[in-house]
Amino acid sequence: MAEVPPEQIFSKGGQPYSFNQTPASSSRKESDGDTKAPLPKGVVLDKDGKPCRTCTSVAAWRNLTKQAKADSSSSPSNTTSTTPTTPLAAPATSSPSTIPPDCPPDVEQLGRSTWSLLHSMAATYPEKANTEHQDNMRGFLKFFSKLYPCWVCADDFQTWMAHPSGRNQPKLGGRKDFGWWLCEAHNEVNRKLGKEEFDCRFWEERWRTGWKDGRCD
Numbered sequence: 001m002a003e004v005p006p007e008q009i010f011s012k013g014g015q016p017y018s019f020n021q022t023p024a025s026s027s028r029k030e031s032d033g034d035t036k037a038p039l040p041k042g043v044v045l046d047k048d049g050k051p052c053r054t055c056t057s058v059a060a061w062r063n064l065t066k067q068a069k070a071d072s073s074s075s076p077s078n079t080t081s082t083t084p085t086t087p088l089a090a091p092a093t094s095s096p097s098t099i100p101p102d103c104p105p106d107v108e109q110l111g112r113s114t115w116s117l118l119h120s121m122a123a124t125y126p127e128k129a130n131t132e133h134q135d136n137m138r139g140f141l142k143f144f145s146k147l148y149p150c151w152v153c154a155d156d157f158q159t160w161m162a163h164p165s166g167r168n169q170p171k172l173g174g175r176k177d178f179g180w181w182l183c184e185a186h187n188e189v190n191r192k193l194g195k196e197e198f199d200c201r202f203w204e205e206r207w208r209t210g211w212k213d214g215r216c217d
């Protein structure tokens, strides 16, 4: 899939969301008066005001670490970490867009792993789920959507699930319904990020049975 520029990674209501655009629902604190150089574009802050690695793409994170190194070499006495108050349209970095596999995940790596987990849970969900199984999954999704380590992703996921019409509530009666619902949830994020939508008719081939052409055998 096409790489999404870091500054477009997050969006709220269709608008690009960058680190200094705190969602209305968030309780992110501003810095306590510190006005050092602004963070590079695409870096998302945690609710405590510190850069959130699991909310940020590797490209934007690299710009941040580069900037931190430049800052510390140009003013060695000023070493405390800061929270920005204004955005900076940072030039694109030429650093590679992947990180070694034994580093903390960025937002994309975390996302891929998480979708694998979620779709695999759908793939192994009972064809017809009893009440206890449905309740367990409902509880899992409720807590997952609160605890997902990329908090802006989590906020948006919760908002999507809680659509006032009720149309996005998890469909937990059985595997087909749940797998389709999850595919639609994933497509919601794909749309937000400007990615191609997945044809949900194929979710079981992708995540459960393997493709009919035998490439997964």
Ligand SMILES: Cc1cc2nc3c(=O)[nH]c(=O)nc-3n(C[C@H](O)[C@H](O)[C@H](O)COP(=O)(O)OP(=O)(O)OC[C@H]3O[C@@H](n4cnc5c(N)ncnc54)[C@H](O)[C@@H]3O)c2cc1C
Pocket: 001, 009, 010, 011, 107, 108, 109, 110, 111, 112, 113, 114, 115, 119, 148, 152, 153, 154, 156, 157, 182, 183, 184, 185, 186, 187, 189, 190, 193, 195, 197, 198, 203, 206
């Ligand atoms: C709940 C959640 C919310 C997220 N929110 C954000 C966000 O706000 N901002 C952000 O930058 N990132 C977010 N992410 C991460 C993002 O969705 C991607 O995981 C990440 O950008 C890497 O994308 P990718 O192109 O490698 O494929 P992924 O989107 O990770 O998909 C992995 C694989 O799943 C398959 N697939 C794709 N779409 C579907 C579908 N609809 N149904 C079934 N299978 C499918 C494809 O084979 C694909 O290769 C979120 C992740 C999760 C789990």
